[in-house]
Amino acid sequence: MNSFTYTAAPDANTAAALLTADKHAQLIAGGTNLLDLMKENVAQPAALIDINNIDGLDGITTLDNGGLRLGALAHNADTAYHPLVEQKYPLLAKAILSGASAQLRNMATNGGNMMQRTRCYYFYDTSTPCNKREPGTGCSAIGGYNRIHAILGASDSCIATFPSDMCNALAALDATINVTGPEGDRVIAFTDFHRLPGDEPQLDNILKHGELITSIDLPKNGFEKNYAYLKLRDRTSYAFALVAIATGLELQDGLIKNARIACGGLAHKPWRKPEAEDYLIDKVPIKENFEAAADIILNGAMGYKDNAFKIELAKRAIVRNCLTAANLNN
Template sequence: MNNFSYIKVSDAKQAIAELNGDIRNKAVAGGTNINDLLKYFVTKADKLVDINPIQEFNSIIRLDDGGVRLGALHTNADTAYDPIIEERYPLLSKAILAGASAQIRNMATNGGNLMQRTRCYYFYDISTPCNKRDPGSGCSAISGYNRIHAILGQSENCIAVFPSDMCVALAALNAQVNISGPNGERKLPFANFHRLPSETPHLDNNLIHGEVITSIDLPAEGFAENYSYLKLRDRSSYSFALVSVASAFELEQGTIKNARIALGGVAHKPWRVLEAEDFLKQKEPTRENFSQAAKIILNGAFGYEHNNFKIELAHRAIIRNCLMALYPESQRPGAKPSR
C-alpha cells in the first residue's frame, strides 16, 4: 500500500473541495472494496477523503412523490432490514442480503456498492496485463481463465463483469442516482450510471472526478407483490454471482401489466433489455413467454473457452426466476421451488 494523506469531512461541500477533481484523491466510506484495491496496489491514492461524518448522506426518507430516498452512506445491512424497504421494496432487500457476508454488509454503504470494481482475477493480479487497470496493456481474461466473465456487452478490450447484487435490483426498479460535484448537483437514471467497456474499460461509471453520490431515489412502484431475486454461484456463502436475475411483475387479471427483468454477473453493468419487458406486457405469465423473453435478453450473447455454459445458465435462470416471482413465498428459507 502506498503512502497517502487522510482527512475527514463533515459536509458535501468540504468533500468536493478536498477531492478537488483529482483522480489521485479518493472518497472512502465503508472501505470494503477500496481498502483491498489499495492493499494489493491495484489502485493508488494521494489522499483519502473520509465522508462518513456527513450526516445528510446517512438516512432513508420518504419522498413527496411516493418514492423513497436511500442515503449514500446508509449501510447495506441497515437498508436491507429497514421496514420501509422490506415492505415496499422487498426485491431490493433480497438482493442486498444475497451479497457479500453479514460483516461486510454491516460496513458497506449504498454509494460504495455502486462504486465497487470488478472481481476479475487479472484486474487484481498486477503482474498481468489488464486494460481496466492499465489502459492499452491488453485483456488477459480473453485468452485466460474466463469462467466468471461476461457474455453480454463485452468488448475486445475487456470482458470483466460488475459484481454487485444490490445494483441488479436497483436497475430493475428504475432507480435514480443523485450526485453532487464541483459543477453543482445532477441526477442520473440508474441505467446511465454504469458503463460498458467499449474503448474505455478503465471507466466503470459516468461519475466525474470530484463528484460524490449523495443518495439513490426509488420510484413509488416497488413491485412488492410479485418479485424474486435469484443468485447462482459456486457456493452459497460469500461468493459472487455467475448469473443473477431480478424479476418483478405487476399482474392484472391473469396477465402481465408491467415487467422488469435485470441480470447480474453477465456484463460490465447490470443488464436490462426493455424489448423483452415490452414483449411480456399483456401476455400470460407462462414458462413459454418467459423463455421467449429470455431469448430476447440474451440475443447476441457469446462466451469464451470457460464460460460458454453461462448462456444456457442465464436462459434457465431467467425462466426460473420469473416463475418464482409469481410466488414470492417461494423465496422463504425451506420453501419448495415454484412450479
Template sequence: MNNFTYTTAGSITAALQHTKRHPQAMYIAGGTNLLDLWKYNLLHPQTLVDLNGVPGYHTIEAKEGGGLQLGALVTNAATAYHPLIEQRYPLLSKAILAGASAQIRNMATNGGNLLQRTRCYYYYDGDVPCNKREPGTGCSAIKGYNRIHAILGASEHCIAVFPSDMCVALAALEAVVQITGQQGKRSIPFADFHRLPGNAPEKDNALQAGDIITSIDLPAKEFAHHYSYLKLRDRHSYAFALVSVATALELEGNEIKEARIALGGVAHKPWRIPEAEQLLQGKPATAESFAQAADKLLEGAQGYPHNQFKIELAKKAIIRNGLMALHPETQLPGAQPSA
C-alpha cells in the same frame, strides 16, 4: 501500502473543496472494496477524504409523491433490513442480502456499492496485462480462464463483469442516482450510470472527477407483490454471481401487465433490455412467455472457452425466476409452495 494523509469532511462542500485542491484524493466511507484494492497494490491513495461525518446522507426517507430516498452513507445491512425497504421494495432487500457476507454488509455503504470494481482474476493480478487496470496493455481474460466473465456487452478490450447484487435490483426498479460535483448537482437514471467497456474499459461509470453520490432514489412503483431475486453461484454464500436475475412483475390475474428483468454476472453493468420486458406485456405468466423474454434478453450473447455454459444457465435462470416471482412468499425459509 503507501504512505498517505487522511482527513474528515464535515460537509459535501468541504469534501469537494478538498478534492479540488488535491485532485488525486479518494473518498472513503465503508472502504470494503477500496481497502482490498489497496492491499493488492492496485490503488495508491495519497489522500483519503472520509465522508462518514457528512450529515444528511445516513437515512432512508419517503419522498414527496411516492418513492424512497436512500442516503448514500446508509449501510447495505441497514438498507436491507429497513422496514420501508422490506415492506415496499422487498426485491431490493432480497438482492442486498444475497451479496457478500453479513460483516461486509454491515460496513459497505449504498454509494460505495455502486462503485465496486470488477472481481476479474486478471484485474487483481498486477503482474498480467489488463486494460481496465492499465489501458492499452490488453485483456488477459479473453485467452485466459474466463469462466466468470461476460457473455453480453463485452468488447475486444474487456470481458469483465460488474459484481454487485444490489445494483441488479436497482436497475430493475429504475432507480435514479443523485450526484453532487464541482459543477453542482445532477441526476443520472440507473440505466445510464454504469458503462459497457467499449474502447475505455477503465471507466466503470458516468462519474466525473470529484463527484460524490449523495443518494439513490427509488420511484413510486414498488413491485412489492410479485418479485424474485435469483443468484446462481459456485457456493451458497460469499460468492459472486455466475448469473443473477432480478424480476419484478405487475399482474392482473395470470396476465402480465408490466415486467422488469435485470441480469447480473453477465456484463460490465447490470443488463436490462426493455424490449424483452415489452414482449411479456399482455402475455400469461408462464414458462413459455418467460422463455421468449429470455431469448430477447440474451440476443447476441457470446461465450468464451470456459463460460459458454452461462448462456443456457442465464436462460433457465430467467425462466425459473419469472415463475418464482409469481409466489414470492414461497422463497422464505421454511415456506411451502402454494397449491
C-alpha cells in the same frame, strides 16, 4: 501500500472540492472494496477523503411522490432490514442480503456498493496485463481462465463483470441517483450510471471526477407482490454470481401489465433489455413467454473458453426467476 494523506470532510461541498483538487484522490466510506484494492496495489490514491462524518447522507426517508430515498452512507445491512425497504421493496432487501457476508454488509455503504470495481482475477493480479487496471496493456481474461466473465456487452478490451447484487435490484426498480459536485447537483437514471467497457474499460461509470453520490431514489412501485431474486454461484456463501436475476412483475386479470428483469454476472453493468420487458406486456405469465423474453435479453451473447455455459444457465435462470415472481414456479 503507497503513502497517502487523509482528510475527514465535514460536508459534501468540501468533499467535492478536495476530490476535484487532486486527480489522484479518492473518497472512502466503508472501505470494503477500496482497502482491498489498496492492499493489492491495484488502487494507489495519493489522498483519501473520508465522508463518513457528513450529516444527512445516512438516512432512509420517504419522498413526497410515495417513493423512498436511500442515503449514500446508509449501510447495506441497515438498508436491507429497514422496515420500509422490507415492506415496499423486498426485491432490494433480498438482493442486498444475497451479497457478500454479514460483516461486510454491516460496513459497506449504498454509495460504495455502486462504486465497487470488478472482481476479475486478472484485475487484482498486478503481474498480469489488464486494460481496466492499466489501459492499453491487454485483457488477460480473454485468453485466460474466464469462467466468471461477461457474455454480454463485452469488448476486445475487457470481458469483466460488475459484481453487485444490490445494483441488480436497483436497476430493476428503475432507481435514480442523486450526485453533487463542483458543477452543482444532477440526477442520473440508474440504468445509465454504469458503463460498458468499449475501448475505455478503466471507466466504470459516468461520474465526473469531483462528484459524489448523495442518495438513491426509488419510485413508488416496488413490485412488492410479485418479485424474485435468484443468485447462482459456485458456492452458496460469500461468492460472486455466475448469474443473478432480479425480476419484478405487475399482474392484473391473469396478464402481465409491467415487467422488469435485470441480470447480474453477465456484463460490465446490470443488464436490462427494455424490448424483452415490453414483449411481456399483456402476455400470460407462462414459461413459453418468459423463454421468449429470455431469448431477447440474451440476444448477441457470446461465451469464451470457460464461460459459454453461462448462456444456457442465464436463460434457465431468467425463466425460473420470472415464474417464481409470478408465483408459478411450483
